[in-house]
Amino acid sequence: MEALRVPPELSARVPAEQRGSGRDDVRLLVTRGTEVSHHAFRELPGQVRAGDVLVVNTSATLPAAVNGRVGGERVVVHFSTRGEDGRWAVELRAPGGSGATGPRPGGPAGAVVRLPGGRELVLEEPMGDVLSAGNASPAIRSRRAPGHTPALAPGVTEAGLAEAGAVEAAGAVGAGAAGRGTVEAGATEVGAVEGGTVEAGAGAGERGAGERGAVDMGPVGAGPAEGARLWWARVPEGVPGLLRRYGRPIRYGYTERDQPLSAYQTVFAVAAPDGSGSAEMPSAARPFTAALVAELVSRGVQFAPLSLDTGVASAEAHEPPYPERFSVPPTTAWLVNAARAAGGRVIAVGTTAVRALESAVDADGVVRPVSGWTDLVVTPRRGVRVVDGLLTGLHEPEASHLLMLEAVAGREALRRGYEAALERRYLWHEFGDVHLLLPDEERNAPDCSSNVR
Template identity: 60%
Template sequence: MTAALGIPPAGPVRAWGRVPRELSARVPAEQRGPGLDRDAVRLLVSRGTQVSHHAFAELPRLLRAGDLLVVNTSSTLAAAVDGWAGHTRVVVHFSTLGDDGRWAVELRDPDGQGTTRARAGGPLGTVVRLPGGVRLVLEEPLSTRGERLWWARVDGAEVCELLGAYGRPIRYRYTERDQPLSVYQTVFALPDPPAGGPGSAEMPSAARPFTHRMVAELVSRGVQFAPITLHTGVASAEAHEPPYPERFAVPEASARLINAVRAGDGRVVAVGTTAVRAVESAAGPDGVVRAAEGWTDLVVTPERGVRVVDGLLTGLHEPEASHLLMLEAVAGAAAIDRGYQEALRHRYLWHEFGDVHLLLPDEGTSL
């Protein structure tokens, strides 16, 4: 795969407006006070336009026996590495491993507050010097839509070894400080995930609040889990671009389990937009999920709709984010607008260390 496929532009800015800077979660939940764990975040629940407010620890009683959570097993890479382009210091974000051994990368200007200032890559043939005598050469833009991401050849070391020795997790300006890689791993992450790639450039963060205790309680209540894998590339806090093609895998056992739940009374609830993208990529027009792996360029929009997913657990997204189109496909625009108005009014926290939003079908029952 040498270039991104055609993807529709992001949707319009939503009527509920911008998110105040102070609502960005600056540190993980467990670092906000003594005795706290990852699950010490709030949970906004939307069923249609009916909204209620909960602690994330209440999730087991909001689901029911027979429900199925689809979870992403991709582990997070220490994907940011310092380097030099000529006499200029840069930070390289390693995004996606291509089939030909090249990597999609992003160059950024460091500013001491997270590697937040994107810079145009190029020109063609630009050489970036990395630690350990490694060289990275930019070969072609990933997309005709811009030059933020480039396919690059790495000489002098295996990238996974480079990241293990010199990398750190990608972080953005709204966070307070660098964190160890363990902070960016979910309880579902496998050290050697399938789908033909080494892991995700950025954490599949909807699953971050889950703890081992929470998983055990859900299982004891009859909630099932279906693992899938989707390796995320880098996002862009500035551009709000639609997702690029990403590697995914839906194993046969998970496909069978999803189909069985859909044939019964359970609900299929995706944990994160990555899980939606993977499962919907493996579903045929008949709604049947079949084992699949490879690349997906699927962008879930209200026009396309969802074939499999009944509900979604996700973080809170910026008003320009293309992910909101997926949320509208699951729950409808009115539900998303109402939920986000409530999230702002009750001062929920945004981004990967923030609070989460559970979208469930409107079944005419009280929460």
């Protein structure tokens, strides 16, 4: 995959409806095992079957880019994630002539950013420093939703994790539960706190397959503190109102022009009462329309909602994702577990759905309802425990998302799919074409086209 290069002209520069007849006017690359086929996205009902469950992210996209100034310097503030302590993780970007932005060193601590409407935010500490130190920052302490139970593997107790510093008092869900995946039987609590899923019998010094050590990229946000990309910032009250009035959707240089916020919402997006949401669109679901959803449901395909509020992407450095807030409700846990028990497939719509769902599954493959924060990074070594297939966009060869795709489909299937996408000139990024990855054993299974009513 490292040898693949995506030419600039294969970046989708405008939404599908501005270059075709509608949102679903994109192409669908299907990989079943190592076999590749090409379709229109409208043909998705013929690629899935009755009893399948499509897991979708309902997080709404925020107008998260706001102009600001640091002294005499113009900046664009990308609001990434709201912490539990009221602070926001933000990224300062350099404005570009086309309306897009470029990278800019973060910091320094104490810097004041002037915002529209006479408001200010103050940078306090790099987000990565808090995480790489192994601390449960007040900004990202996971909290159990009422009546929810964290997914802990057999032999691991909340009390044991609390002693190791992973679970806060007052019922917080530790990073070793929903936050960092699950801990295998026989793993030490200290190993769980170190990061990610620790394989059975692994000691404290061996990082597991789930998180930062598994991708061999060092601590999240590693590097000089003054140059860290994301910073926790003290911000004024009413950030959702600030974004509604002065914000616009985040966009990058490969896009042609600014688009309205509606272009960055999916058909599944649900506005949160507290104004929270995603800094960037969960874009794998963008081609779905209400008519296509209705057709899939009429053929026996079910939809299971969850939410994961995406932070800002690492457009230049391709870092692993930072911790993100997520919630898997009881109805979705029940639907997924029931489908698996009945022999149905669980197909995640987007990498965000994989991250959330795999953060809620225990060592026995049972999904538990849970809300909190996750810093799980799904890799081939960690694997997937509940996801059978994945519908996703096309990612840059350097992107950490490809580790997740390889975990779902395997390296050879991924290589063949991406070579075919380049040969057929598929379009990349959030307004581009999509890729459905399904396992080998489904090659000869009946699809739901026989279930037309």
